[in-house]
Amino acid sequence: MTTAAAELEKTADPILQTDFVKEMVKQMRAIDSYGTYDGWPVERILAPYIKTKDQRREIPVIGDPDDETLSRVKAFYNAIAVLIEKECGLMAVPMINITHEGFGRALITVGKLVVMDRTLRDVHRFSFDSLSKMKDEADKVLSVALEIVGKYPDVAGL
């Protein structure tokens, strides 16, 4: 690591070093087929997830959300599934279904156990106030999921 890079790391937001953010970046790179994100800093790669309330309100919720938005939603729940898997050692499978006009359902299953089940609305506007709010949300899902797995290990192991 060069001195400049080390310097940057020291001053950088510690959130960038968390498992969640690292996994999010991995997920985003996985859908970046043309290598557009190569060399981009983490904040820039995850920037589309961060929007102010006003920015969100400006996005029309008419029609179906575009593919980029959908893959961002998927990347978010994929990252959470990976973290669940890391923590409990069992395969966690995400499933996102956007039915119409930005409505849908997001599930994560471990074995025969549903560890997360969310109704999605206004997917067009899928975003968070800040990176730390985004991580909070993921942490919440993660802890609930692990609690359920801990409570019903036999169902999760099926």
Add this chain to the structure above:
Amino acid sequence: MTTAAAELEKTADPILQTDFVKEMVKQMRAIDSYGTYDGWPVERILAPYIKTKDQRREIPVIGDPDDETLSRVKAFYNAIAVLIEKECGLMAVPMINITHEGFGRALITVGKLVVMDRTLRDVHRFSFDSLSKMKDEADKVLSVALEIVGKYPDVAGL
């Protein structure tokens, strides 16, 4: 009921009187927005589900399956979910996800319990050798689902 209708009922295949076939017809009518099926006999409404091996083989599995095929797949799993719900008294929710080129996953959840989890392949060709084979398939899913619910009633009740 007129004498002719009663006569027809007597000679008709008893499978047409089963809960499964009745529910399938209901599901097909629900997606029939233009009332095309009005006055059609049950066999004709369910005919698209029945194909011989040769007929299936003739359907190309290139690209994404068309909307009609997808809604038929959904109607089939919806019908099974309704039967599960009727039997166990708990809400059963189907979720179908076709990812690409006719591949996908079909889930039915009851509470936090996954009572059916299937990988779908070659959805373009989704069909059965006969109405009775189709019902057998549904019965199999139904009995496995009810067994799982019976085994983990607390997870199913979440």
